[in-house]
Amino acid sequence: MKAAKFDYERPADLDGALRLLGGGGDVYAKVLAGGQSLGPMLNLRLAQPGLLVDVTRIPELTRVEDDGEALVLGACVTHAMIEDGKVPDVTGGALPSVAGAIAYRGVRNRGTIGGSVAHADPAADWPTALSALGAEAVVRGPSGSRTVPVSEFIVGVFETVMGEDEILEAIRIPKLSADARWGYYKVCRKPGEFADAIGAVLVDAEHSVHRLVIGATNAAPVTIADAAEVLGGNGVPGASFDLDAARRLVDGADTNLDDMERHIHAVALKRAVEQVAK
Amino acid sequence: MSTKGIGARLTRKEDGRYMRGRGNFVGDMAMSGLKEVAFLRSPVAHAKIEGIEIPDAIRARVFHNADMKGVRPMRPAASLPGFKQSDFPALAADKVRYVGEMIAACVADTRAEAEDLVEQIIVDFDELPVLANIVDAQKPGATLIHEEWGDNVFVVTSRDDDIDAVAKTAPVKVTRTYDMARQTMNPMEGAGCLAYWDERMGQLVLYSSTQAPHLIRTGLAEHLELEQRQVRVIAPDVGGGFGYKCIMQPEELAVAWLAIKLGHPVRWVQDRREHLVACANSRQHHYQVTAYADEKGRILATDVEVTVDVGAYSVWPFTAVLEASMAGGNLAGPYGLEVCRYKTFSVATNKPPFIPYRGVARAGVCFATELTVDAIAREIGREPHEVRFENLVTPDMMPYTNILNKHLDSGDYPECLRRAVDGIGLEAVRERQAKGEEDGRMVGVGIGMFTEQTAHGTSVFSGFGIPLIPGFEQAKCRVTPDGGLEIYIGVHSHGQGMETTMAQVANEILGIDPDLITVVHGDTGSSPYSTGSYASRAAVMAGGAISRTCKVLAERLGIIGAHLLQCGHHEVEVRDGKVVGPRGEVSIADVAKIWYLNPDQLPDDADPGGLEATGGYKPKVDTGSFTYSAHAAVVAVDVEIGAVELLDYVVVEDCGTMINPLVVEGQTFGGTAQGIGTGLYEESPYDDNGQPLASTFMDYIMPGATEVPDIRMVHMETPSPYTDHGIKGAGETAAIAPAAAIANAVNDALRGLGAEINETPMSPRRVLAALAGARKAAE
Amino acid sequence: MKKTVNLTINGRSVTAEVEPRTHLADFLRDDQRLTGTHLGCEHGVCGACTVIMDGEPVRSCINFAVACDGTDVRTIEDFDDDELMAHLRQAFTEEHGLQCGYCTPGMLIMARDIIARLPDADESRIRLELSGNLCRCTGYVGIVRAIRRVLAERKEVASV
Known part of the structure; x- marks a missing residue:
């Protein structure tokens, strides 16, 4: 189980990386941003790029900044750095708890937040969690930067809005108010496995945020941006958000899940909301 | 009395090298001129091969069936009436019969380059209808996997007791269908082998990750048409076997042939995808059971049909008959069943061939019978363990030959059950259930019992009439000139700790410290013949052989020692590493020094055989010593998402005299974990096209540290009356019962909801489906 | 096609030419003859290949040697x-x-x-x-x- 041949470059800066991605002619180039998902696909020969562009050492991609309203994490910040609190937490514990439940420690030490988002596996944690947190993806291309909400960044299984000549530069995570509440429930066969269902909820009344996300749906996460009403009148989740209410949301979402899968997603969503209600 | 002999809780001699990363596995070896092999494997489940297109530039490094002239396909016989043989060539000839079947071997400097070659080969397939399950394979007019057979059934076995009388009058009747999923063995090291031709010895040398080097030697010689003396097989460190490595792999045959053909060393190291999709299938049993019982739950008769989806070919030498026929023969389990009618079918499908897996057949049988016992208990409203007490064979019946001709040698089965019931705290669980759980989960408790026929020998295997039947076991023991001991055995240790336990047996006889004993195993060039480590036979058989041989050495040491001590040799005894006489003692080291280096001081009656002997052993009754066990599990079922968590797990087991309780516990914990995998997680599903759906550990879920609880073990120790030292086997046992115990616990938990689950693995989907079915039935 | 890597392995400075597709575990096992690092799945699930890189455990089967340039790697043999x-x-x-x-x-x-x-x-x-x-x-x-x-x-x- 050995990878097919590929070439490898490790550009010193973002411009160099963009040049390699854009200028290859008929060489299929792929960004290596930790490689914890790409590595297995290469070994299994499911992916056979001609060139790997290793961006993990590019300083712009490992930066950690506070821009006042949000925390900006370079795409190549690792899960373990977030888990261990080596980057500031502006989410009242949401970020480190999500990071700490991704795969296994050995993977978290090398895997990166940007790599995970750009890989766009619906069963991964970050696409759902960051959608719920209202995070944005900062995308750099030959013609400059653009910002896309993570909830719109992923459009399908392994599919994003990025062009082949673009790189995910950073994730911008808005600061939550002190009394914001976070709920996150992942259903998987065992720890470290990819999720069968994820429910995520953020209630940040001060910022008028009442957001639900149905994740791991075999497609892009489904974000319900204005969930104040379904969560119960004034937006404070209570007993009214039961399994039936969750199920109605799942049924109303555009997914191709079967009946049992929709049930499990509804349970995940309900349990996430229960965490917030507590 | 020695403190390091039989019964001592000795830490293992082999641990050091593994913990420092100094083990030596097949993949670790370096050799001048070594090339690596990758196989082109069929991407389709059933097709004629119309042509193989190999680019000229790589033709010299690619080999297929037509190149392998003179190599025989594996065609193991079995003497069961009606058994149909299959031709299983190392590389497919005109037809492929499962996804993953090997078509071509590619040789290159590195494995990566060999895989590059694989990608350049184009095979022209004429696809045939695929038989992906036992139902399709048994339909009239189904495509034939082996055209000459006329149908797709390897063999049918049956027993035809008259049950009509019982059926008419029995007050209780339960009928169930059970399914155990197909799964793979997954030792952490897959298979692998390295071969070269040794010009000096005129020998093919094959290093292989195998449980049975002598068996492989015999198999290679026969299939390559070599003389047996021209083949040497060495099993170095082997990273687990669990039955998968007790047969001759087609890859071993191909690599051996390549080495001879090419004149340089070649190696193949199996990767996990190959293991999961192409190589290591087992366990897919389907049962239809009807049991008749009286009001107390005493089983009056069972009527069972077993169908096993054994895949496309018979493996050499154990064939495709083992699973189903052993399933039939083990239907009585630990119970005193009086009437049993059964029929078993070994059905060929377009899937990889079945290979024996730890607890061969019995994991399925135990699942079917133990769930049936609980179904009877529910039917009559008794505690399942009470129903078991009604049926268990009792100590006063021992030895007991049951209706299926299993000769149960010894033990106290009811006491085993009592300890399991106490150990799991049944009453406390019942109280907990009455209170309910804060988190809404449903708690249940379940038991699974079984007997395992261990070290069954000639009289049993000859009944199958397979190519290779185990018989006597030998050991060669040599006292070294400085008083150490070398033990050469033909079985192989790959996790079982035999480098320690076999030294303990020798210590029991000679008193030589295990630290001064080397156990040499796994090399046909140095050890006596053995059919290998399988069927929980190694500790019984090799242990007995070592014991007998060491007694021979003790006698010879005594004669020399007595001479040195100037007393009669009947006056001395050998113990604690010394020859002890009435007026003094002399160390074995001193005796050995004189034998080897100062023969001038030897007595006239010294045995010229010296301090090296080969002795043999076979238990006085070779139908097997029966280890028995009760497993008890407590589960919590999350009925919203179908998740099952194991809260507690107790194993009570009696494997006769324990050579080393630490090692017995290790075997038990590991076997239980595999059984937990069978029960809750592991599954190799196939789609209708015969495509495997679990090809990586991302799809095939192995139990990890979070899925296996801190298992508690309770020992019982009833020596076997038939084996030296009373040893029974313990290797396979614990994998048998977990699926049954857990299923009974899950069904106990779901009883109030009217749901019942009768298949493995009990995945969330299956649990939810059972709950949905119950809801529907209630409506 | 081969690339040069410089890294520290078990305290030794190592410079080697590697194919980019060679993962760290194969590099350690085949090139450096440090065979204590085992391969159990080669897709990052089983953990048999875990080594220490810059003080942290990582999976050597899904990290390519070429990408480990400049790191400090410790295998079981170093302990x-x-x-x-x-x-x-x-x-x-x-x-x-x-x-x-x-x-x-x-x-x-x-x-x-x-x-x-x-x-x-x-x-x-x-x-x-x-x-x-x-x-x-x-x-x-x-x-x-x-x-x-x-x-x-x-x-x-x-x-x-």
Whole structure:
């Protein structure tokens, strides 16, 4: 189980990386941003790029900044750095708890937040969690930067809005108010496995945020941006958000899940909301 | 009395090298001129091969069936009436019969380059209808996997007791269908082998990750048409076997042939995808059971049909008959069943061939019978363990030959059950259930019992009439000139700790410290013949052989020692590493020094055989010593998402005299974990096209540290009356019962909801489906 | 096609030409002859190939050697004289935390990381942290007991 041949470059800066991605002619180039998902696909020969562009050492991609309203994490910040609190937490514990439940420690030490988002596996944690947190993806291309909400960044299984000549530069995570509440429930066969269902909820009344996300749906996460009403009148989740209410949301979402899968997603969503209600 | 002999809780001699990363596995070896092999494997489940297109530039490094002239396909016989043989060539000839079947071997400097070659080969397939399950394979007019057979059934076995009388009058009747999923063995090291031709010895040398080097030697010689003396097989460190490595792999045959053909060393190291999709299938049993019982739950008769989806070919030498026929023969389990009618079918499908897996057949049988016992208990409203007490064979019946001709040698089965019931705290669980759980989960408790026929020998295997039947076991023991001991055995240790336990047996006889004993195993060039480590036979058989041989050495040491001590040799005894006489003692080291280096001081009656002997052993009754066990599990079922968590797990087991309780516990914990995998997680599903759906550990879920609880073990120790030292086997046992115990616990938990689950693995989907079915039935 | 890498392996500076597709485990095993690092799945699930890179456990089968340029890698062979690893080895053998020995190097490296990083870990945390290392022989019973034992014994020493 050995990878097919590929070439490898490790550009010193973002411009160099963009040049390699854009200028290859008929060489299929792929960004290596930790490689914890790409590595297995290469070994299994499911992916056979001609060139790997290793961006993990590019300083712009490992930066950690506070821009006042949000925390900006370079795409190549690792899960373990977030888990261990080596980057500031502006989410009242949401970020480190999500990071700490991704795969296994050995993977978290090398895997990166940007790599995970750009890989766009619906069963991964970050696409759902960051959608719920209202995070944005900062995308750099030959013609400059653009910002896309993570909830719109992923459009399908392994599919994003990025062009082949673009790189995910950073994730911008808005600061939550002190009394914001976070709920996150992942259903998987065992720890470290990819999720069968994820429910995520953020209630940040001060910022008028009442957001639900149905994740791991075999497609892009489904974000319900204005969930104040379904969560119960004034937006404070209570007993009214039961399994039936969750199920109605799942049924109303555009997914191709079967009946049992929709049930499990509804349970995940309900349990996430229960965490917030507590 | 020695403190390091039989019964001592000795830490293992082999641990050091593994913990420092100094083990030596097949993949670790370096050799001048070594090339690596990758196989082109069929991407389709059933097709004629119309042509193989190999680019000229790589033709010299690619080999297929037509190149392998003179190599025989594996065609193991079995003497069961009606058994149909299959031709299983190392590389497919005109037809492929499962996804993953090997078509071509590619040789290159590195494995990566060999895989590059694989990608350049184009095979022209004429696809045939695929038989992906036992139902399709048994339909009239189904495509034939082996055209000459006329149908797709390897063999049918049956027993035809008259049950009509019982059926008419029995007050209780339960009928169930059970399914155990197909799964793979997954030792952490897959298979692998390295071969070269040794010009000096005129020998093919094959290093292989195998449980049975002598068996492989015999198999290679026969299939390559070599003389047996021209083949040497060495099993170095082997990273687990669990039955998968007790047969001759087609890859071993191909690599051996390549080495001879090419004149340089070649190696193949199996990767996990190959293991999961192409190589290591087992366990897919389907049962239809009807049991008749009286009001107390005493089983009056069972009527069972077993169908096993054994895949496309018979493996050499154990064939495709083992699973189903052993399933039939083990239907009585630990119970005193009086009437049993059964029929078993070994059905060929377009899937990889079945290979024996730890607890061969019995994991399925135990699942079917133990769930049936609980179904009877529910039917009559008794505690399942009470129903078991009604049926268990009792100590006063021992030895007991049951209706299926299993000769149960010894033990106290009811006491085993009592300890399991106490150990799991049944009453406390019942109280907990009455209170309910804060988190809404449903708690249940379940038991699974079984007997395992261990070290069954000639009289049993000859009944199958397979190519290779185990018989006597030998050991060669040599006292070294400085008083150490070398033990050469033909079985192989790959996790079982035999480098320690076999030294303990020798210590029991000679008193030589295990630290001064080397156990040499796994090399046909140095050890006596053995059919290998399988069927929980190694500790019984090799242990007995070592014991007998060491007694021979003790006698010879005594004669020399007595001479040195100037007393009669009947006056001395050998113990604690010394020859002890009435007026003094002399160390074995001193005796050995004189034998080897100062023969001038030897007595006239010294045995010229010296301090090296080969002795043999076979238990006085070779139908097997029966280890028995009760497993008890407590589960919590999350009925919203179908998740099952194991809260507690107790194993009570009696494997006769324990050579080393630490090692017995290790075997038990590991076997239980595999059984937990069978029960809750592991599954190799196939789609209708015969495509495997679990090809990586991302799809095939192995139990990890979070899925296996801190298992508690309770020992019982009833020596076997038939084996030296009373040893029974313990290797396979614990994998048998977990699926049954857990299923009974899950069904106990779901009883109030009217749901019942009768298949493995009990995945969330299956649990939810059972709950949905119950809801529907209630409506 | 080959690329030059410079890295430190078990305290030695190593410069080598590697094919980009060669993963770190193959580089360690085949080029450096450090065969204590084992391959169990080659897709990042089983943990047998776990090594220490810049102080952290990583999976050497899904990291390519070429991308490890400049790092400091330690394999199981480098821990012969490591005090904590010696303690773990003692506990592993006494609790029967290994059988066939194939997962053991990765398991020990992960265990050592758990003890160093999480001195207060309880049994369930240990199990969670170990969930990325598969063992087919032991049922994890001896492994978990060994780690618990080392944690307890070190705590005892620390409190004296």
